[in-house]
Structures are given as C-alpha cells and as structure tokens.
Amino acid sequence: MHARISAAVLLIQLISGTALAVENNQPASAPGLFQGTAEEQAACSPDANKFCRDAIPDTFRVLACLQDHRKELRKVCLKVLEDHGQ
16 A cells, blocks of 8 residues: 555656746745656646646646546557556
8 A cells, every 4th residue: 555655646746846946936846856857847747737726736637637648648648648657
C-alpha cells in the first residue's frame, strides 16, 4: 500500500509540479522530491491540464482523474502511468 501511495504522489508531482511552480512563483521542486524527467512531465502535462485542471494541485485527485480518463489519454502519458505502476 505504501509503495502504491508513493507511486501516486511521484506521478502527480511529475505531472503538475512545474506548472504549479510557475503559477505560484515557487521552485519547481522541494529538496529531495523527485518530479520525474522532463520527458515524463511533457508526456502528461497536456492530459492533466485537459482532463484534470479542477483537481490540480490535489495529487490524489489528479491521479484519480487521469485513471478515470485512461482511455482518452495520449499514449505517451499512459506509458508514464504504466511505468509508475498506475
């Protein structure tokens, strides 16, 4: 269970971290917090913004939203989800 929650937090951070940091004029990452690669962020940011804008910044709501829209996600974002066990 802990691993699944950690994967969820990681995934949402990589999806929404940079966009939220820009909006809030804050650094994109907290010290020690993995945000995913630039490629992973680029893969899912459009889908998160398209389908889950109202859920941002709540990481668990964004993850649930992406899972709800799994059939509509672009293949690159779906791969990121799958690579992180979601």
